[in-house]
Amino acid sequence: MSDITTERYVAEAKKGIADPVLQKALVFLQDRYGRGAAEAYRRLPEGPELRLTAHAIREKAIENLDVLLETLAAKIRGNGGHVYFAETAQEAVDYCLAVARRNHVRRVVKGKSMVTEEIGLNPALEAAGIEVIETDLGEYIIQLAGETPSHIIAPAIHKTRHEIADLFVQKLGIRRTTHPPELTQAARQALREKFLTADMGTSGCNQACAETGHITTVSNEGNIRMATTMPRVHVAFMGMERIVARLDEYEIILRLLCRGAAAQNIGVYVSYIGGPRRPEDSDGPEEFHLVVLDNGRSRMLADPQFREMLCCIRCAACLNACPVYGKIGGHAYGFAYSGPVGAVVTPLLTGINRAKDLCLGETLCGACMDNCSVNINIPRMLLALREKLAYGDAAWQVVPVSRAECLAYRAWSWLIRNRRLYEIGLKLAAVGQRFLPQVNGMIRRLPPPMQGWTLSRDLHPLAAESFMEKWRKGM
Amino acid sequence: MRVGDEMNTANQEKFMRRIRAALGHAPDAVRDGQGLFPQAPSAAALALCEGVRRRTALEREKLFDRLTAAAQPINLHVQALPDAAAVAAGIAELVQARRPEWGDVKQVAVWSHPLIERLNLPRALGDIGVPVITTAPITCPDDADRSRKEREDQRREIVASYIGVTAADFCLADTATIVLRNRPGQPRTVALVPSIHVAVVTLDQIITDMKELFALLQWDEGFRQEGLTRYMSFISGPSKTGDIEAIMVHGAHGPKEVRLYVVTG
Numbered sequence: 117m118s119d120i121t122t123e124r125y126v127a128e129a130k131k132g133i134a135d136p137v138l139q140k141a142l143v144f145l146q147d148r149y150g151r152g153a154a155e156a157y158r159r160l161p162e163g164p165e166l167r168l169t170a171h172a173i174r175e176k177a178i179e180n181l182d183v184l185l186e187t188l189a190a191k192i193r194g195n196g197g198h199v200y201f202a203e204t205a206q207e208a209v210d211y212c213l214a215v216a217r218r219n220h221v222r223r224v225v226k227g228k229s230m231v232t233e234e235i236g237l238n239p240a241l242e243a244a245g246i247e248v249i250e251t252d253l254g255e256y257i258i259q260l261a262g263e264t265p266s267h268i269i270a271p272a273i274h275k276t277r278h279e280i281a282d283l284f285v286q287k288l289g290i291r292r293t294t295h296p297p298e299l300t301q302a303a304r305q306a307l308r309e310k311f312l313t314a315d316m317g318t319s320g321c322n323q324a325c326a327e328t329g330h331i332t333t334v335s336n337e338g339n340i341r342m343a344t345t346m347p348r349v350h351v352a353f354m355g356m357e358r359i360v361a362r363l364d365e366y367e368i369i370l371r372l373l374c375r376g377a378a379a380q381n382i383g384v385y386v387s388y389i390g391g392p393r394r395p396e397d398s399d400g401p402e403e404f405h406l407v408v409l410d411n412g413r414s415r416m417l418a419d420p421q422f423r424e425m426l427c428c429i430r431c432a433a434c435l436n437a438c439p440v441y442g443k444i445g446g447h448a449y450g451f452a453y454s455g456p457v458g459a460v461v462t463p464l465l466t467g468i469n470r471a472k473d474l475c476l477g478e479t480l481c482g483a484c485m486d487n488c489s490v491n492i493n494i495p496r497m498l499l500a501l502r503e504k505l506a507y508g509d510a511a512w513q514v515v516p517v518s519r520a521e522c523l524a525y526r527a528w529s530w531l532i533r534n535r536r537l538y539e540i541g542l543k544l545a546a547v548g549q550r551f552l553p554q555v556n557g558m559i560r561r562l563p564p565p566m567q568g569w570t571l572s573r574d575l576h577p578l579a580a581e582s583f584m585e586k587w588r589k590g591m
Numbered sequence: 592m593r594v595g596d597e598m599n600t601a602n603q604e605k606f607m608r609r610i611r612a613a614l615g616h617a618p619d620a621v622r623d624g625q626g627l628f629p630q631a632p633s634a635a636a637l638a639l640c641e642g643v644r645r646r647t648a649l650e651r652e653k654l655f656d657r658l659t660a661a662a663q664p665i666n667l668h669v670q671a672l673p674d675a676a677a678v679a680a681g682i683a684e685l686v687q688a689r690r691p692e693w694g695d696v697k698q699v700a701v702w703s704h705p706l707i708e709r710l711n712l713p714r715a716l717g718d719i720g721v722p723v724i725t726t727a728p729i730t731c732p733d734d735a736d737r738s739r740k741e742r743e744d745q746r747r748e749i750v751a752s753y754i755g756v757t758a759a760d761f762c763l764a765d766t767a768t769i770v771l772r773n774r775p776g777q778p779r780t781v782a783l784v785p786s787i788h789v790a791v792v793t794l795d796q797i798i799t800d801m802k803e804l805f806a807l808l809q810w811d812e813g814f815r816q817e818g819l820t821r822y823m824s825f826i827s828g829p830s831k832t833g834d835i836e837a838i839m840v841h842g843a844h845g846p847k848e849v850r851l852y853v854v855t856g
Contacts, residue, residue: 181614201603296835341844361628384830385827398745398746
């Protein structure tokens with residue numbers, strides 16, 4: 117498993133908010149892609165309602181996951197490809213390492229994939245003495261800088277051209293330039309050499325189609341096509357939910373994926389891969405492996421509250437609409453998945469208590485659902501997670517975040533149902549509040565542990581006479 | 592990899608049992624997927640296929656206009672030319688106008704394809720002293736050593752070429768998408784590795800969108816035999832990236848320039 121830093125959410129969020137480069141980048145991203153996706157949905161011939169159709173398609177796929185995966189696997193094997201079903205991240209990584217060893221792989225070129233981030237493929241390959249090169253330009257920059265991606269589709273958005281120029285001078289030995297086309301050309305040249313000499317290429321899978329037996333990859337740069345065409349061996353990784361039954365359903369999902377991800381009608385390259393090259397073909401990989409990953413997904417599948425999250429196609433449209441992501445950026449989420457999707461998936465995959473701040477940090481405003489390419493009710497699931505954090509949950513091994521808070525609310529609930537006691541409480545509080553700092557007739561600060569309430573607002577003091585008292589007196 | 596396959600099967604069985612249990616089925620339940628995959632075309636799919644077959648010349652011209660409009664914002668250059676000779680002349684002009692991205696040698700790689708053969712590029716480009724490499728199918732696929740050598744040689748020539756010329760199976764007008772299917776003698780690298788990709792199609796290969804394409808590939812008698820093939824690619828314009836300060840740059844990894852010639856005659 118790759119480094120998970122989800123416990124540092126609050127500290128990392130503060131760092132993000134204080135980073136002026138990131139702030140500018142986030143405004144731009146959300147303005148262009150967030151709004152862009154919404155407009156792209158509206159321009160669909162079927163209108164934005166196509167998202168509801170897509171949701172139904174995804175739901176049906178999830179309900180028939182066993183049948184779809186077996187159909188896909190049989191077709192790929194029929195074409196001479198290998199399919200491996202991995203229960204855990206470790207199994208997936210071990211399989212890839214075994215394939216690499218058998219093929220004497222020394223260099224791997226990676227097509228961008230979230231699921232390989234999830235399973236921590238890079239460090240495992242590197243530990244085995246294999247050179248791993250990210251080939252998506254943004255990911256490559258991040259890898260050279262020794263950082264982690266801050267956005268699913270724009271991983272290096274937090275870096276300026278000046279930082280990238282310095283990085284390239286240092287790592288690629290180029291003459292310094294801050295001109296993006298020249299920087300891109302430098303990376304193109306460096307990576308071309310890697311593509312031509314790599315022994316293995318890896319990729320993710322945007323969506324598989326069971327009926328035809330293909331996985332598909334979408335990219336704008338062409339790096340995934342290179343990584344899956346030039347090396348002798350191609351290993352593709354997919355989360356077990358990334359599949360639909362039929363080609364006509366796939367068509368709808370693809371259109372929404374491209375719109376949600378980058379407000380495009382279609383990505384520059386969409387590749388349908390059904391197996392290795394045939395003996396009479398002159399290019400393409402000799403070996404093709406597909407690794408299908410569970411890694412906690414079957415647990416989500418078994419829980420009716422969270423099954424819907426498996427409908428997600430990882431387009432990242434929710435990130436581009438989320439007001440919280442728009443301020444704190446992607447690093448705070450501390451795992452492969454950031455933004456609203458990360459706030460649901462990360463707790464479910466890595467532990468709800470461990471990632472508790474993620475769902476507490478979101479606002480429940482619903483912008484993620486409105487911008488979701490398949491209309492997933494993310495706020496509902498954030499609430500469900502919060503409920504588990506408040507009261508505990510045996511099935512998910514959640515302990516209440518604060519027993520004191522839990523107790524306090526129980527007491528409060530009991531108090532407001534006992535009118536007499538409640539009124540005594542009010543009287544006491546009305547006396548007590550005189551000792552609190554006041555400005556213009558408003559309470560400026562509440563005492564601990566309630567100080568958070570008055571962090572950014574003043575509070576009305578309790579009235580001298582309550583409404584009920586007035587009512588009894590006939591107003 | 593026969594060795595690992597037994598382990599794969601055992602893993603798969605466990606994997607499926609877990610999914611079935613999560614879905615509330617008996618772990619051993621036999622689920623046949625009835626109704627999930629259509630055995631016969633829907634009326635809508637048939638109508639789409641029929642629509643393509645009955646397309647009139649006027650409708651084809653309109654589709655071409657749609658293609659041109661969609662191509663413009665993604666920087667795909669589209670040009671209609673009356674015949675093969677005009678396309679060959681167009682490619683010769685391109686070869687003269689463009690310099691190689693890597694090194695100084697001008698070389699062009701072209702597919703083995705009837706439409707491309709009609710262009711007679713070896714002659715058109717031979718006149719200006721530019722070698723043309725035609726990508727032949729592997730001659731003896733059963734001989735591992737010989738076929739490896741053939742592949743290596745061909746790959747070297749394609750990598751050394753700065754322009755790659757391919758035909759295409761279809762063009763989708765709505766998204767300006769070039770659709771290539773996998774066949775021997777028509778390697779995918781020709782449309783990927785050279786700096787410039789030139790695709791040649793005939794007017795009747797332009798269809799409306801993915802819906803029509805998928806209906807044809809699944810249900811049309813002429814196309815369904817091959818289906819999607821083992822590797823199908825959609826190419827919509829030149830390679831691009833916006834990863835440095837979100838400024839759009841062409842030619843991240845794939846071709847920097849893509850030109851589509853449509854033979855109208």
